[in-house]
Amino acid sequence: xAQVTQNPRYLITVTxxxxxxxxxxxxxxxxxxxxxxDPGLGxxxxxxxxxxxxxxxxxxxxxxxxxxKEKRNFPLILESPSPNQTSLYFCASSLSPTSGWETxxxxxxxxxxxx
Amino acid sequence: AQSVSQxxxxxxxxxxxxxxxxxxxxxxxxxxLFWYVQYPGQHLQLLLKYxxxxxxxxxxxxxEAEFIKSKFSFNLxxxxxxxxxxxxxxxxxTVYSSASKIIFGSxxxxxxRP
Numbered sequence: 276x277a278q279v280t281q282n283p284r285y286l287i288t289v290t291x292x293x294x295x296x297x298x299x300x301x302x303x304x305x306x307x308x309x310x311x312x313d314p315g316l317g318x319x320x321x322x323x324x325x326x327x328x329x330x331x332x333x334x335x336x337x338x339x340x341x342x343x344k345e346k347r348n349f350p351l352i353l354e355s356p357s358p359n360q361t362s363l364y365f366c367a368s369s370l371s372p373t374s375g376w377e378t379x380x381x382x383x384x385x386x387x388x389x390x
Numbered sequence: 391a392q393s394v395s396q397x398x399x400x401x402x403x404x405x406x407x408x409x410x411x412x413x414x415x416x417x418x419x420x421x422x423l424f425w426y427v428q429y430p431g432q433h434l435q436l437l438l439k440y441x442x443x444x445x446x447x448x449x450x451x452x453x454e455a456e457f458i459k460s461k462f463s464f465n466l467x468x469x470x471x472x473x474x475x476x477x478x479x480x481x482x483x484t485v486y487s488s489a490s491k492i493i494f495g496s497x498x499x500x501x502x503r504p
Contacts, residue, residue: 308492310494315399315496315497316496317394317396317480317494317495317496317497318434318480318482318494319494320491320492320493323491333491365433365434367434378424378436378439379436379492381426381433381434381435382433383432383433384433
């Protein structure tokens, strides 16, 4: 089954404690992206990756890091989480960002609470 | 900068009522347009998309949207809503000037009274 998976689905942590949210897709997609969803603000793009070892900042990259060492995985790293990073995070992937903008497939979301 | 506006933050309708959710974008060039739906507790799913051709696009579950280029709009419609349509709806735009970027609107919460 074609899917995007994220782990963990729920996470409570404390300020400053490094964490990683994993994202994996099994569709051989080139393009992967991270979003955060906050009430009244919709989805905002954090980082995206056009392919292995190619990443770039989205609209709200501050406080986040990503890596793309393999095509299927695109982890989101919070080196020193702060309460304003409490949010719902979605990973997404699509076949290619340039071939007519393929549909993005979204993961189930990770709800993060930073105390 | 490109942006997407969804002016209706919360819409409440009775079952069988007709629905129209507004979406306007700001960009003068070629765009691709999407509507996504997020049911309570679930992730986003694509309802429909417009890339080119017929500006009236039909999606899943009886939804349709019309691209009006002169108005920079891509409104979502459904002639008769059901209780199961209760969800949050997001309009999104991608622009050819930065092909890797997709911009989402802030979302419209739709509540259907049974």
